Amino acid sequence: MSEPDRTALLSALPYARRLARALTGSQAKGDAMVADALRGGVSGAAGEAEARLALFAAVARVAGSQPEEPAAPLTRTERLLLLLTSLEELDLEDAAGVLGLDADLARAMLASARERLRAASAARVLIIEDEPIIAMDLQQLVESAGHEVVGLAASEAEAVALADRTRPTLVLADVNLGHGGDGATAVERILSRHAMPVIFVTAYPERLLTGSRVEPAFVITKPFEPTTLAVATFQAVTRGVPIGAG
Template sequence: MSLSEVIVPHLPFLRRYARALTGTQESGDTYVAAVLESLIANPALISTSKNHPKVTLYHILSKLWGSLKVNLGADTGANTWESRAHAKLAVIPGLPRQVFLLKTLEGFNDGDIARILSKNEADIADAFDEATAQISQMMSGSVMIIEDEPLIALDLEDIVSSLGHSCTGVARTHSEAVKLAAKKKPDLVLSDIQLADGSSGIDAVSDILKSYEVPVIFITAFPERLLTGEKPEPTFLITKPFSPDMVKAMIAQALFFNSGPSA
């Protein structure tokens, strides 16, 4: 198989991870671009690896995360979402955040995470416990759900409540979503892509964002359609079928990056 055939299937998920880790599409995609540059310079990093190529890709990104400071760049403005993310990144250690995402979002086991991060499994377990404890200390927020499937909506409501957050309501269509957001002003939006009336969750979110800034987590069975690297794309993305841990991880990350610095 060619290098592109080996790595292309994993790129949407590597972008998702990098964006969740850094908090922005721009920073996350910069790290992924650096991974690809490393592979072009040395294709043997993949072809001679004894690990699964996906593990190798995440390992390369991890090494770059530890050496490049894209995520800690200059502030872009005192009140911007990205600026607040940079301030919060200095509070949560990098290793626990990486472990938390790799386990709950990307679904790696402790052994693979240890290989990705060049740590032993005991270190991974300790880092996960630290991340869970710190993220649980976040302030609770209000979450609006845009989802046309009643059972999925109920599952999402239960997950939101279990984390100590409140649900402002569930919208099934574009118009319902825009009206509910205008009325309730949620701290976070969880949105499916395809809605009951044939409208797009992306379009609904786009209209909501015209009124005020709010983090958004998109839910889709086809992440490759959104994570192409060719246009503005979601920083936070959940793939169907999803696990409760995956949703919890993304909600914690989204609210973490949107909240102000700790006092």
């Protein structure tokens, strides 16, 4: 691999990790999937944009070699389409190309998958966000996706106390809580007492996707569209395991 290709792939790695972790619901399984994709070879990685698409395609091939889960609410291809177009913000044509699908077929599959998002099991969500307006916006988005918000926490201490009292089935956490502490630390304290999936919201997702330490399985980028939150919540509810779990 030439040096420009290596540089492009290194830039694309955090996003491939995000895709694979969200697909599997696990940091360990997602990162192992990316490692298998790299070992299998990545072609067409001349620039950063091309490298990202090529690495996504390699991850999809590895995922496709694994058995389909019986009775899953969505097929693996449907999940990948949702994740590629929402979490990774690809246009439909690029997402279809990554998965080797005809664009019209991909469009129909995506529409069907979006219709079934609300049919997934509803979550009881704790939102950790120090900005009141953003917290209320998140609450509205979560509730519009069919989930229940059990509490809004503006600080680390409040988040831990609310988690103890309400026993949520999903946590949606901002990383930076300003003077209220650190969202990641709040989550660590909560998960030391209760097991549940967590979605982190951050303006700098690559900082949580290095693969060099215990990191989240679900990361979405600020600002985000309502569909992105709906897809991430769906994946966390149906595939989620606690941060750092296998």
